[in-house]
Ligand SMILES: O=C(O)CCC(=O)C(=O)O
């Protein structure tokens with residue numbers, strides 16, 4: 349299991365082990381998952397099961413709102429790229445994604461003013477449906493994201509420890525948790541239309557540090573690419589999150605932690621829609637990851653080198669090597685949602701789309 353043979357399944361880790369005498373076992377399992385897989389299931393975690401059940405119950409109800417109500421929340425309204433995207437509004441790797449979604453974030457008041465770095469405008473308030481249309485939705489989703497954020501901080505400390513770093517070595521990139529705007533989305537993948545595309549979301553890496561994914565329904569569809577290029581299923585397991593590493597964490601750990609390409613296939617004809625909720629942990633906007641040098645013990649570096657390079661079929665991300673994290677994230681959003689960019693960031697739109705609005709955009 350600890351070898352560098354390409355993984356054939358996504359490991360399951362029991363978070364409760366990290367809180368007791370079995371912590372060393374947990375940390376060794378975590379080290380393997382972080383270095384060789386880049387994905388894991390996390391069971392027995394700290395987000396209350398009752399809260400998860402409430403979130404699951406609300407999810408289809410949001411999408412069942414009348415189309416006009418959802419369109420009122422459209423992302424194009426928001427300089428923060430938060431809000432609703434209709435079915436097939438995004439493209440990954442040149443193909444339309446068959447999903448409908450609302451991007452939301454933890455509570456954050458945007459303090460951007462003229463003259464500040466433009467990327468500080470990216471963080472701000474979500475757009476929520478009217479309370480009378482979906483009573484309690486905002487409160488439950490906000491509580492849920494806060495609870496996942498808390499877990500994500502603790503988990504980052506465990507990752508540091510598992511790699512032989514001081515527990516707070518990675519937390520320094522999240523400096524002041526009260527001043528972070530974590531993002532995520534609530535997603536609906538409709539069942540495949542016979543003969544049509546099966547791309548729920550095309551192969552991609554996540555951008556930031558850690559992603560915590562809640563698979564709301566039971567359909568398979570999420571797949572993770574191993575270093576040989578094979579697609580390995582990460583089907584739902586009740587009571588777990590799927591946790592994965594983003595390009596930011598890979599960059600700052602000099603590839604010790606592995607960001608792994610993944611995709612979602614549309615649910616098969618007749619199986620009903622699939623719903624999921626990814627939470628993307630934010631890091632401070634003002635850090636340039638390449639300015640930091642984390643001192644890993646030699647055995648972590650050896651494990652990384654034994655794993656070697658991975659060959660993946662995915663869109664790529666290299667800006668973390670040169671730019672401020674906030675700018676990297678803003679550029680990612682601009683490329684994914686040029687309609688929002690054209691309205692709120694005309695200069696950046698012109699820079700990244702010199703020929704005007706593309707017919708096809710490339711979403712991360
Ligand atoms: O819906 C899923 O299971 C995964 C979604 C995902 O990978 C993403 O939105 O980054």
Ligand SMILES: [Fe+2]
Nearest residue numbers: 552553554610
């Ligand atoms: Fe993803």
